[in-house]
Amino acid sequence: xxxxxxxxxxxxxxxxxxxxxxxxxxxxxxxxxxxxxxxxxxxxxxxxxxxxxxxxxxxxxxxxxxxxxxxxxxxxxxxxxxxxxxxxxxxxxxxxxxxxxxxxxxxxxxxxxxxxxxxxxxxxxxxxxxxxxxxxxxxxxxxxxxxxxxxxxxxxxxxxxxxxxxxxxxxxxxxxxxxxxxxxxxxxxxxxxxxxxxxxxxxxxxxxxxxxxxxxxxxxxxxxxxxxxxxxxxxxxxxxxxxxxxxxxxxxxxxxxxxxxxxxxxxxxxxxxxxxxxxxxxxxxxxxxxxxxxxxxxxxxxxxxxxxxxxxxxxxxxxxxxxxxxxxxxxxxxxxxxxxxxxxxxxxxxxxxxxxxxxxxxxxxxxxxxxxxxxxxxxxxxxxxxxxxxxxxxxxxxxxxxxxxxxxxxxxxxxxxxxxxxxxxxxxxxxxxxxxxxxxxxxxxxxxxxxxxxxx
Amino acid sequence: xxxxxxxxxxxxxxxxxxxxxxxxxxxxxxxxxxxxxxxxxxxxxxxxxxxxxxxxxxxxxxxxxxxxxxxxxxxxxxxxx
Numbered sequence: 001x002x003x004x005x006x007x008x009x010x011x012x013x014x015x016x017x018x019x020x021x022x023x024x025x026x027x028x029x030x031x032x033x034x035x036x037x038x039x040x041x042x043x044x045x046x047x048x049x050x051x052x053x054x055x056x057x058x059x060x061x062x063x064x065x066x067x068x069x070x071x072x073x074x075x076x077x078x079x080x081x082x083x084x085x086x087x088x089x090x091x092x093x094x095x096x097x098x099x100x101x102x103x104x105x106x107x108x109x110x111x112x113x114x115x116x117x118x119x120x121x122x123x124x125x126x127x128x129x130x131x132x133x134x135x136x137x138x139x140x141x142x143x144x145x146x147x148x149x150x151x152x153x154x155x156x157x158x159x160x161x162x163x164x165x166x167x168x169x170x171x172x173x174x175x176x177x178x179x180x181x182x183x184x185x186x187x188x189x190x191x192x193x194x195x196x197x198x199x200x201x202x203x204x205x206x207x208x209x210x211x212x213x214x215x216x217x218x219x220x221x222x223x224x225x226x227x228x229x230x231x232x233x234x235x236x237x238x239x240x241x242x243x244x245x246x247x248x249x250x251x252x253x254x255x256x257x258x259x260x261x262x263x264x265x266x267x268x269x270x271x272x273x274x275x276x277x278x279x280x281x282x283x284x285x286x287x288x289x290x291x292x293x294x295x296x297x298x299x300x301x302x303x304x305x306x307x308x309x310x311x312x313x314x315x316x317x318x319x320x321x322x323x324x325x326x327x328x329x330x331x332x333x334x335x336x337x338x339x340x341x342x343x344x345x346x347x348x349x350x351x352x353x354x355x356x357x358x359x360x361x362x363x364x365x366x367x368x369x370x371x372x373x374x375x376x377x378x379x380x381x382x383x384x385x386x387x388x389x390x391x392x393x394x395x396x397x398x399x400x401x402x403x404x405x406x407x408x409x410x411x412x413x414x415x416x417x418x419x420x421x422x423x424x425x426x427x428x429x430x431x432x433x434x435x436x437x438x439x440x441x442x443x444x445x446x447x448x449x450x451x452x453x454x455x456x
Numbered sequence: 457x458x459x460x461x462x463x464x465x466x467x468x469x470x471x472x473x474x475x476x477x478x479x480x481x482x483x484x485x486x487x488x489x490x491x492x493x494x495x496x497x498x499x500x501x502x503x504x505x506x507x508x509x510x511x512x513x514x515x516x517x518x519x520x521x522x523x524x525x526x527x528x529x530x531x532x533x534x535x536x537x
Binding site: 190207208209228231232234235236237239261305364365392393394395397400402425430431433438 | 472474489494495497498499501503511516521522523
């Protein structure tokens with residue numbers, strides 16, 4: 001008998017209207033109290049390690065609520081998961097069952113004996129299996145090259161930040177630009193489900209204007225996204241349709257310009273930025289309208305969360321962090337329980353401000369990029385001696401990548417530039433292709449023998 | 457080349473590089489309907505800084521991003537002065 005846990009997510013669904021909409025369908029999640037979206041097959045997933053390979057966010061949301069407490073482990077495949085990684089992920093998480101829907105692409109990894117089809121329709125039933133397990137929730141990181149890391153959370157850890165933040169009265173309709181299969185979006189799903197709120201789900205191929213109109217039609221009151229999501233939304237004339245009471249930013253560093261823009265666009269709204277990552281969970285929320293973190297946050301443990309700066313980077317110890325990785329020996333937290341976020345902080349006056357990522361990782365609209373991967377492609381060109389890929393601040397996506405290239409003597413720079421761009425376009429996803437390539441005489445090499453990468 | 461022509465030139469080049477189809481660039485065209493996405497605009501702003509020597513969005517305190525193509529050109533025409 002597994003250790004009893006207080007309540008499963010299904011049991012924690014809050015009172016309220018609780019309608020979840022996606023582009024095509026909607027469901028009343030309170031119906032899950034006595035119903036199922038899994039065609040009467042939930043019991044087959046009892047104690048299984050289940051991959052969520054659904055295509056629609058609505059069926060994903062319903063399946064997650066149903067599986068908590070029933071499955072031993074839920075591994076959530078994000079929409080951009082690479083099919084080439086499925087075999088490694090399925091082996092790493094010991095997956096022995098899969099939940100699909102009609103939007104799931106065909107892949108041999110999904111051909112498991114226990115393969116349950118989820119729908120957006122909740123059918124009443126009196127035969128729901130007991131939800132008594134402490135299910136492991138496994139999320140995939142987005143920052144790594146190669147196979148993503150699989151990060152283990154518990155429902156208690158995932159829901160710990162809820163209620164610690166700002167409370168606003170009245171009926172709540174959440175919306176998020178995130179996909180709920182990412183940490184930032186999952187937070188909003190859990191907030192809506194437990195808070196008895198409604199939720200407007202996003203859809204990857206939906207134009208932003210239509211998404212905003214849909215948010216307006218459902219009366220969104222609370223809306224969350226990355227600064228890049230918000231910058232894109234502010235470029236749409238349809239932004240005028242919505243008037244949220246709470247505007248939330250997370251997943252990237254919120255600069256003062258985007259905070260000011262949101263204040264100007266929604267003068268009545270509370271605008272807050274949260275620091276959260278898949279590994280560290282939600283660490284804190286800043287609600288004073290200013291970028292950066294008040295230094296006071298580091299002086300006391302707040303809501304169980306301790307923060308410190310060590311070797312320049314933000315470290316977090318909290319009940320909301322992931323507990324470990326599966327399928328990897330990598331260590332998540334240090335001996336004192338602190339997770340190193342890799343985000344470099346500098347104290348300016350009475351606030352800490354973000355000054356880039358350790359190791360030069362570049363964040364482009366929420367997607368992390370390792371400069372070495374791009375440099376390796378550029379360095380393949382026979383005329384290139386060395387290259388340095390670095391971030392450049394962008395008012396649209398936070399950062400973009402640009403490349404400084406040293407050519408071998410006699411290199412013909414005009415043609416080489418277009419050849420390099422073609423090389424990158426052929427080998428890399430679009431966001432990793434340098435926006436600009438400059439030819440320079442030399443690059444700094446640090447005493448370690450490595451390319452000198454400026455932080456920030 | 458005028459500021460406007462430089463912008464049009466760069467937009468069509470980026471659309472081609474990104475495999476997007478550019479809408480006819482009329483002044484009232486909503487930028488998000490132009491065929492370029494966020495990444496496309498991020499690249500555009502970076503390239504225009506190269507060509508025109510100014511990034512008016514980062515330079516200015518007024519951070520509101522323009523909505524139409526005509527507004528976008530105006531921001532650069534004002535910034536490049």
